[in-house]
Amino acid sequence: xxxxxxxxxxxxxxxxxxxxxxxxxxxxxxxxxxxxxxxxxxxxxxxxxxxxxxxxxxxxxxxxxxxxxxxxxxxxxxxxxxxxxxxxxxxxxxxxxxxxxxxxxxxxxxx
Amino acid sequence: xxxxxxxxxxxxxxxxxxxxxxxxxxxxxxxxxxxxxxxxxxxxxxxxxxxxxxxxxxxxxxxxxxxxxxxxxxxxxxxxxxxxxxxxxxxxxxxxxxxxxxxxxxxxxxxxx
Numbered sequence: 731x732x733x734x735x736x737x738x739x740x741x742x743x744x745x746x747x748x749x750x751x752x753x754x755x756x757x758x759x760x761x762x763x764x765x766x767x768x769x770x771x772x773x774x775x776x777x778x779x780x781x782x783x784x785x786x787x788x789x790x791x792x793x794x795x796x797x798x799x800x801x802x803x804x805x806x807x808x809x810x811x812x813x814x815x816x817x818x819x820x821x822x823x824x825x826x827x828x829x830x831x832x833x834x835x836x837x838x839x840x841x
Numbered sequence: 842x843x844x845x846x847x848x849x850x851x852x853x854x855x856x857x858x859x860x861x862x863x864x865x866x867x868x869x870x871x872x873x874x875x876x877x878x879x880x881x882x883x884x885x886x887x888x889x890x891x892x893x894x895x896x897x898x899x900x901x902x903x904x905x906x907x908x909x910x911x912x913x914x915x916x917x918x919x920x921x922x923x924x925x926x927x928x929x930x931x932x933x934x935x936x937x938x939x940x941x942x943x944x945x946x947x948x949x950x951x952x953x954x
Contacts, residue, residue, distance in 0.1 A: 762941075772948075773845070773945030773946050773947055773948055776943060815883075817883060828874075828886045828889065829884070831876075831885070833882065
């Protein structure tokens with residue numbers, strides 16, 4: 731699976747959009763981009779995933795660049811409960827459940 | 842609906858002992874994966890089981906073993922505990938065998954003294 735690079739931390743004001751970047755320059759054509767987050771003392775939570783088209787669900791939007799070398803997770807209206815470590819993961823669909831977590835981005839939403 | 846449940850929540854063991862951790866997946870989920878999360882790091886993949894068969898194994902020593910039961914619950918066993926085994930052990934279940942969208946439990950925090 732391709733490796734990902736994320737900033738170690740970022741702050742966001744409550745009510746504003748949070749834009750979380752992720753670089754995955756060695757991504758292969760059959761690899762998806764997944765985002766999970768982990769709130770303190772809890773297990774990771776699935777957010778969203780995509781291959782090449784932009785995706786949106788009730789939690790977030792995922793924007794993948796045309797060359798697929800990077801992506802951005804957008805939390806449209808950050809709340810204090812969105813404070814968490816966010817992980818960007820690249821994986822192929824038949825990797826039998828293996829998620830390779832990196833260090834992630836610690837996002838702190840402030841009032 | 843109940844999410845993924847794990848037991849116990851906390852555990853203290855001494856070096857050389859053996860430990861068994863338990864996981865119950867979401868109803869209907871046939872895939873269970875285990876992860877180890879050391880403080881300050883992201884989770885590291887240990888095993889995946891689907892339909893009672895091991896489908897994937899991470900880079901962990903043979904001291905780590907697991908199994909899945911007919912009701913799809915799972916146990917993770919760790920023998921000859923080392924201090925470095927102190928971590929949060931997470932279980933995740935998914936509906937599909939590829940484990941595309943995994944649902945994690947709260948974890949078992951193991952401390953080895």
